[in-house]
Amino acid sequence: MKIVFMGTPDFAVECLRALLDAGYEVAAVFTQPDKPARRGMKLQSSPVKVLSEERGIPVLQPLTFSDGAPTGQLKAIAPDLVVTAAYGRILPQSFLDVPPLGCINVHGSLLPRHRGAAPIQYAVLCGDEETGVSIQYMAAGMDEGDVISSCSTKIGEFETSGELFERLKHMAGALLVETVGKIGRGEATATRQDPSKATYTALLDKSLSPIDWGKSPREIVKHICGMNPWPGATMTLEGETVKVFGAAYTEHSTRQAPGTVVAAGKEGIELACGGGKTLLITELQPAGKKRMAASAYLLGHKIEVHG
Numbered sequence: 001m002k003i004v005f006m007g008t009p010d011f012a013v014e015c016l017r018a019l020l021d022a023g024y025e026v027a028a029v030f031t032q033p034d035k036p037a038r039r040g041m042k043l044q045s046s047p048v049k050v051l052s053e054e055r056g057i058p059v060l061q062p063l064t065f066s067d068g069a070p071t072g073q074l075k076a077i078a079p080d081l082v083v084t085a086a087y088g089r090i091l092p093q094s095f096l097d098v099p100p101l102g103c104i105n106v107h108g109s110l111l112p113r114h115r116g117a118a119p120i121q122y123a124v125l126c127g128d129e130e131t132g133v134s135i136q137y138m139a140a141g142m143d144e145g146d147v148i149s150s151c152s153t154k155i156g157e158f159e160t161s162g163e164l165f166e167r168l169k170h171m172a173g174a175l176l177v178e179t180v181g182k183i184g185r186g187e188a189t190a191t192r193q194d195p196s197k198a199t200y201t202a203l204l205d206k207s208l209s210p211i212d213w214g215k216s217p218r219e220i221v222k223h224i225c226g227m228n229p230w231p232g233a234t235m236t237l238e239g240e241t242v243k244v245f246g247a248a249y250t251e252h253s254t255r256q257a258p259g260t261v262v263a264a265g266k267e268g269i270e271l272a273c274g275g276g277k278t279l280l281i282t283e284l285q286p287a288g289k290k291r292m293a294a295s296a297y298l299l300g301h302k303i304e305v306h307g
Helices: 010-021 047-054 069-077 119-125 161-184 217-226 294-300
Strands: 002-007 025-030 035-037 042-044 081-085 103-107 130-137 147-154 233-237 240-253 261-265 268-272 277-286
Touching: 002 010, 002 069, 010 025, 010 047, 010 081, 010 161, 025 047, 025 069, 081 161, 103 161, 119 130, 119 161, 119 217, 130 161, 147 161, 217 240, 217 277, 240 268, 261 294, 268 294, 277 294
Parallel strands: 002 025, 002 081, 081 103
Antiparallel strands: 035 042, 103 130, 130 147, 233 240, 240 277, 261 268, 268 277
């Protein structure tokens, strides 16, 4: 079976590596164009491009699909199957129609929940108890294709998006190899998604970082975990914006307004939340400094407490 792989970030790398390690022929790889990165703004290759070049696989990086050139390139390669994983671009139907075995996509959620660009982060942000990986036939709509296979996993109460990402990318690679095998043997079946159960996600940005202290302690914990590692949850302490990386539940109640510091000490900084509950902040990062325990932060900062 001749495969063309399409992907860009780390999540896709594990899928490509799994296919190669399983012995599948990957004839070419499509990935996003190199982008300027870091202070020097030097062009940086995507993780998928780096692995592809290490394995000697031809790499294609089209700027657009509207001119039909990528479709022509795909026809020239003549793959049996196209596999995409976090490629980062909607593909035209003319492209999807090329491979005889179709185009499949690896998605980091249990579809139809969390369609879109940030399914792993939103599974945490929404407080889901479980998530997983789905492999679907690609369709014109966003993640609307029939699902061929899926696998699930529980989300830890304090598991961050970054930690969940690391688990799911390995699950995705294993599920992809199994699914491609079924397609090659003609054993694959697919199930239509229930559109009434669909939810959608968007890319995260820094405007979502501030913690809403009017929410429940669990909602705030999930916000902190879901925004980790990027863009990071933030709060204001004595007029200074700090990133928050760790929190713990308490058994305490308070009549103070949400966001009020009600205690501060060696265990951390305790703040009022919605519903008259409190939450303990245990790890944070002031601007321009390293992450630290909240107790260490208190050694150099005097915080007004309203118990």
